[in-house]
Amino acid sequence: MALIADRLYYVLGVIVFLAVWQAASVFKLFGSEFSESFSPVAAMLALIEMIKNGELVHHALPSLRRVLISLSFAVVVALPVGVLVGYFKRIEQMTYVVFQFMRMISPLAWMPIAIIIFGVGDVSVVFLLWLVAIWPLILNTSHGAGRVSPLWVNMSRTMGARDAGILRKVIIPAAVPDMLTGLRLAVGVSWIILVPAEMLGVPDGLGYFILDTRDRFRYDQLMATIMVIGMIGYLLDSVNRWLIHKFSWKI
Amino acid sequence: MSETKAKGVPLLELRDVSKTFLKDGAEFKVLEKVNLEIDEGEFVCILGPTGCGKSVTLQIVAGLIEQSSGSVILDGREEHGPGPHKGMVFQEYALLPWRSVRENVELGLELKGVSRKERHRIAGEQLEIVGLKGAENSMVHEISGGMRQRAAIARALANSPRILLMDEPFEALDALTKEEMQIQILKAWEKTKTTIFFVTHDVDEAIFLSDKICVMDINPGRVKKILENRLPRPRHELVCRTDREFGEMRDQIIQLYSSLKDEELDLVF
Numbered sequence A: 001m002a003l004i005a006d007r008l009y010y011v012l013g014v015i016v017f018l019a020v021w022q023a024a025s026v027f028k029l030f031g032s033e034f035s036e037s038f039s040p041v042a043a044m045l046a047l048i049e050m051i052k053n054g055e056l057v058h059h060a061l062p063s064l065r066r067v068l069i070s071l072s073f074a075v076v077v078a079l080p081v082g083v084l085v086g087y088f089k090r091i092e093q094m095t096y097v098v099f100q101f102m103r104m105i106s107p108l109a110w111m112p113i114a115i116i117i118f119g120v121g122d123v124s125v126v127f128l129l130w131l132v133a134i135w136p137l138i139l140n141t142s143h144g145a146g147r148v149s150p151l152w153v154n155m156s157r158t159m160g161a162r163d164a165g166i167l168r169k170v171i172i173p174a175a176v177p178d179m180l181t182g183l184r185l186a187v188g189v190s191w192i193i194l195v196p197a198e199m200l201g202v203p204d205g206l207g208y209f210i211l212d213t214r215d216r217f218r219y220d221q222l223m224a225t226i227m228v229i230g231m232i233g234y235l236l237d238s239v240n241r242w243l244i245h246k247f248s249w250k251i
Numbered sequence B: 001m002s003e004t005k006a007k008g009v010p011l012l013e014l015r016d017v018s019k020t021f022l023k024d025g026a027e028f029k030v031l032e033k034v035n036l037e038i039d040e041g042e043f044v045c046i047l048g049p050t051g052c053g054k055s056v057t058l059q060i061v062a063g064l065i066e067q068s069s070g071s072v073i074l075d076g077r078e079e080h081g082p083g084p085h086k087g088m089v090f091q092e093y094a095l096l097p098w099r100s101v102r103e104n105v106e107l108g109l110e111l112k113g114v115s116r117k118e119r120h121r122i123a124g125e126q127l128e129i130v131g132l133k134g135a136e137n138s139m140v141h142e143i144s145g146g147m148r149q150r151a152a153i154a155r156a157l158a159n160s161p162r163i164l165l166m167d168e169p170f171e172a173l174d175a176l177t178k179e180e181m182q183i184q185i186l187k188a189w190e191k192t193k194t195t196i197f198f199v200t201h202d203v204d205e206a207i208f209l210s211d212k213i214c215v216m217d218i219n220p221g222r223v224k225k226i227l228e229n230r231l232p233r234p235r236h237e238l239v240c241r242t243d244r245e246f247g248e249m250r251d252q253i254i255q256l257y258s259s260l261k262d263e264e265l266d267l268v269f
């Protein structure tokens, strides 16, 4: 019973949010001219229209594709790097300053360089997303690999494990929950950076579409796109939360 | 002593093993010239007050820390570093929580590259020996402390070690489980004929389990006396704790202990 009540409150929160939003547009808080098209009802109608005419899929798919490709590259690079950084103290010492320094730089700052190297288009966007995704992955993985109980390491050595065996049988599996936490953060920041990155000259994607709707004065579609960005982000995060729940070991 | 020599080469030999740690820049002598011989198939306990270097001794034998001088000789060869021929059972179990009981027991075999089928068979056998049949597929967090320590013992035994090193393995368990485990380890020892080197600070435990008790002195840690334990076997029946011989053995050890205490007091004054 308590569970149903709990769920109701989650739903209630969303309803209150929509009501406040609707009220804001009814009372013309977004300015007298456009408040009408900023309302959730208008956004909902625009969303249905975008689904029907295929515009939504046309822009959402490239966005998802870019994020997933860059995440894949980020995982492939960051997990091994993170494990090595966490396990070998010397590597950690050598990379610490550089990594902490690099991760504080907004990937958008690299944008001109990305465009010089890769030109305007998908590759630059993917590169920028990759650049933002690797830091949470590397830092969480190395944190997880670094705090593995020395008892487990010693135990595995008495079982005949050398460095490679220790990494494969102890360090890496022990760090899985931290890797997944890193992935969750990486997905979050990638999805956030995606929108500005797609404003840099690609011909499709949700970020592009935001500018496009603005230029066409279709603020109802703009709001609908914002909602879609939020919803997809929420779904991606839910997948990650499920992964963490599923693959975290208990003591 | 000459009796044991006559039996031939001991399985494990500690020769003048000393260990000095650096503590706040000063040298701190933990072990001084520890000499000990363990024959194949023997059950030897190290007994001593806390801080006398029992764990350090065992870890030196395991190869987890290096002695400052002296040598550890196993099967006639000088030992360096850890390996699966020296099975270790830790007080804290050290089971991997993302693995099931069976997968934990299979760890050493995986590292050796043993086939899946063979791993399965050996793990099943060892789990049977320690009385864990039926819990193979449980996760570590689902089983009790006693069961965890059984799994840890099975894991060490699965490598068919030449010697099994145990550092106060039952200390974290309640009194009843502890007694149960003592009987269990004797049964496993009889079945597998594995040599066991067992650290404890529990006098009764040492007497109940061992063939030989190495009583250690503190500051610096060294061998005070090696006692032969001639209590008849098998000792599964707890009654033997009330035997006259058991009591005599305990008195003898307590006396040794109290002379240790005196020396400590001398040091303090």
Ligand SMILES: Nc1ncnc2c1ncn2[C@@H]1O[C@H](COP(=O)(O)OP(=O)(O)OP(=O)(O)O)[C@@H](O)[C@H]1O
Pocket: B021, B022, B023, B030, B048, B049, B050, B051, B052, B053, B054, B055, B056, B057, B201
């Ligand atoms: N890595 C280390 N560095 C410095 N000193 C150490 C280290 N390991 C152990 N010691 C010291 O060596 C001494 C012996 O430690 P050890 O753990 O062997 O004692 P113990 O006999 O096993 O005691 P207990 O019964 O409490 O387990 C202690 O004074 C301890 O502080």
Ligand SMILES: [Mg+2]
Pocket: B054, B055, B056, B167, B168
């Ligand atoms: Mg100890």
